[in-house]
Amino acid sequence: MSDAFADPSMVADTFRSIRESLVVTAHPDDESFGLGAILSSLIDRGARIRVLCFTKGEGSSLGADVAELPRIREAELSAAAAALGIDEVILLGYPDGGLSDIPVSELADRVLAAVGSADALFVFDEGGITGHPDHCRATESALVAAHHVGIPVLAWTISEPVATSINAELGTRMIGRPSNEIDLVLHVDRTRQRTAIACHHTQSVGNQVLTRRLALQGDQESLRLLTRAPDSEDEADSPRSPLGYTRLREA
Ligand SMILES: [Zn+2]
16 A cells, blocks of 8 residues: 555655654564664664564563563563664563554554654554564554654565565565565665674574575665554545655654
8 A cells, every 4th residue: 555655765755854763563572673774774874763562572482481581571672772772662561462452542542652753653564574463453553643643654564575485485474565565675784683683582592584584685674654544444445545744853
């Protein structure tokens, strides 16, 4: 649904104009495994980045032998955020694996409470990249909140060839986008992302899927500018309209 924003220069301008952003994620590590290189590139450009993470990641199948997983993952997130240069982390305690049971309006309110003077929100792509329902819910809530305050939502995505390869090789069900649905391709330095990934020790050690995805992505990251979610049943039946933000705030 990003066809309305097919003008890549407009999306590039949006990206370059960001002075402050709130990243809306479901799990500790999403900010690093998924968005890390994009965020460190924004931070290098002088942007202030904050992260809102809905769960403490206690439902992870990795590190499940660790009884203190939520506490450990909180510390991992804190270290990873410092490695990336993130200004602030807001970690909430919604149930990992149960985010889609929480009303979108409630989660959107949490985003609104944290949005401050952000110029834009960053999220995982619709479909959640891995298909995780928590990822999808986090993105939905960000779309609703962004619509209220009139700011754009930029979504981290992966290309269809990357998804197809990794799915074939490792049996994952990643959702990639064809090039005509990708609004902006960035060339990134992954140095700080890799440091941040290492901070998420319980989730990254021996994580074949992550290692392979990063290898397939090389130095490229892809973004989509999302249109807002329908507010009501009525609106859900009509074609989705482009997000009606006017312009980014002046720095
Ligand atoms: Zn996640």
